[in-house]
Amino acid sequence: TQLLEQSPQFLSIQEGENLTVYCNSSSVFSSLQWYRQEPGEGPVLLVTVVTGGEVKKLKRLTFQFGDARKDSSLHITAAQPGDTGLYLCAGIYNFNKFYFGSGTKLNVKP
Amino acid sequence: EAQVTQNPRYLITVTGKKLTVTCSQNMNHEYMSWYRQDPGLGLRQIYYSMNVEVTDKGDVPEGYKVSRKEKRNFPLILESPSPNQTSLYFCASSFGVAGNNEQYFGPGTRLTVT
Numbered sequence: 308t309q310l311l312e313q314s315p316q317f318l319s320i321q322e323g324e325n326l327t328v329y330c331n332s333s334s335v336f337s338s339l340q341w342y343r344q345e346p347g348e349g350p351v352l353l354v355t356v357v358t359g360g361e362v363k364k365l366k367r368l369t370f371q372f373g374d375a376r377k378d379s380s381l382h383i384t385a386a387q388p389g390d391t392g393l394y395l396c397a398g399i400y401n402f403n404k405f406y407f408g409s410g411t412k413l414n415v416k417p
Numbered sequence: 418e419a420q421v422t423q424n425p426r427y428l429i430t431v432t433g434k435k436l437t438v439t440c441s442q443n444m445n446h447e448y449m450s451w452y453r454q455d456p457g458l459g460l461r462q463i464y465y466s467m468n469v470e471v472t473d474k475g476d477v478p479e480g481y482k483v484s485r486k487e488k489r490n491f492p493l494i495l496e497s498p499s500p501n502q503t504s505l506y507f508c509a510s511s512f513g514v515a516g517n518n519e520q521y522f523g524p525g526t527r528l529t530v531t
Contacts, residue, residue, distance in 0.1 A: 313459070338516040349421075349507050349522025350460070357517065395459055402516035403448065403467060406476060407459040 310334060311398045313408025320386055321416050328381045328411045330396035337402050339372055339379045344393040344410075353381075386415045419444045421523035423508050429529045430498055438493045438526050440508030448515040449491040450475070451483065453504040454525075460507065465515070466491055498530040 311332045320326055330339070338357045342350035354363050356372035356379065363370045367390075369382040379396055396408040421442045430436055442449065450465040452475075462475030466485040480502055482494040491510075495502060505527050509520040 316457075340516070340520075347525075349509070349525055350520075351522070352519045355517060355519075397460075399516035402514045403465060403473075404475065405450070405452075405460075405462045405465075405515070407452075407461065409457055409459040 310406045311396060311408040313396055313411055315411060316409065317412050317414075319414045319416065322387055323385050324415075326383050326386060326413070328394055328396075328413075329378070330380070330398070330408050331378045332398055332406075333377065334398065334400075335376050336398035336400065337376075338399045339376070340397045340399065341370055341379070341381055342395040342397065344395060350395055383413075386413075388415045388417050391415050419521070421508055421510055421521050423506075423523040423526050425526060426524060427527050429531065431531055432499055433497050436495050436498060436528075438495075438506060438508075438528070440491045440493065440523060441489050442491075442508075442510040442521070443489065444510060444512070444521065445488065446510035446512050446521075447488070448511045448513070448518075448520075449485065450509045450515065450520070451481070451491070451493045452507045452509065453477065453502075454507060455504050463493070498528075500530050502528065503530045504528060 341353045344350040359374045359376045361372045367384045394411045451463040452460040464483040466472045508523040511518045511520045
């Protein structure tokens with residue numbers, strides 16, 4: 308059983324559509340991070356959220372940390388083929404111990 | 418160039434034959450960590466180190482050892498590898514408190530244990 312449940316596992320959409328990826332847990336985290344991973348490479352950090360209720364925007368990507376610091380969402384507006392990749396959330400305990408979700412494989416078709 | 422390097426990148430070995438995967442970073446980062454990635458499970462943390470001579474268990478430490486004798490190096494040791502340790506392994510490092518800062522990941526080591 309994963310400590311951090313990530314959904315959906317797979318997402319295939321057309322260019323221009325919006326999408327949301329969710330990470331949920333019953334545990335409280337000190338912070339939460341979202342990563343994107345390309346095939347054959349290591350994950351690359353997109354954002355870190357620390358405060359409950361925090362919202363961060365990175366161009367067309369919006370990240371939200373739940374009020375109770377147990378869950379998070381990633382919303383992409385007007386998805387583009389360049390957004391294709393594996394998206395991973397990671398809940399962090401005591402700022403040093405990491406628990407990753409199982410990942411969301413996103414495919415954006417032109 | 419600031420980077421995390423891992424060696425080897427690919428390794429096929431047999432059950433029980435001790436092996437070491439090296440990890441080195443040139444960014445003077447205090448924090449280093451090892452993860453394994455398996456299909457459908459995301460990344461799972463094996464061990465982490467907050468500084469020289471300070472290491473701690475992650476979520477899946479069984480069957481692995483680490484050491485942090487120098488700041489730049491954090492080798493992962495499999496004393497007696499088994500087939501269930503076949504996986505893609507990533508080393509990562511970050512400045513200061515990992516949960517507040519960016520972790521930089523190495524390119525990965527694909528290990529197959531037969």
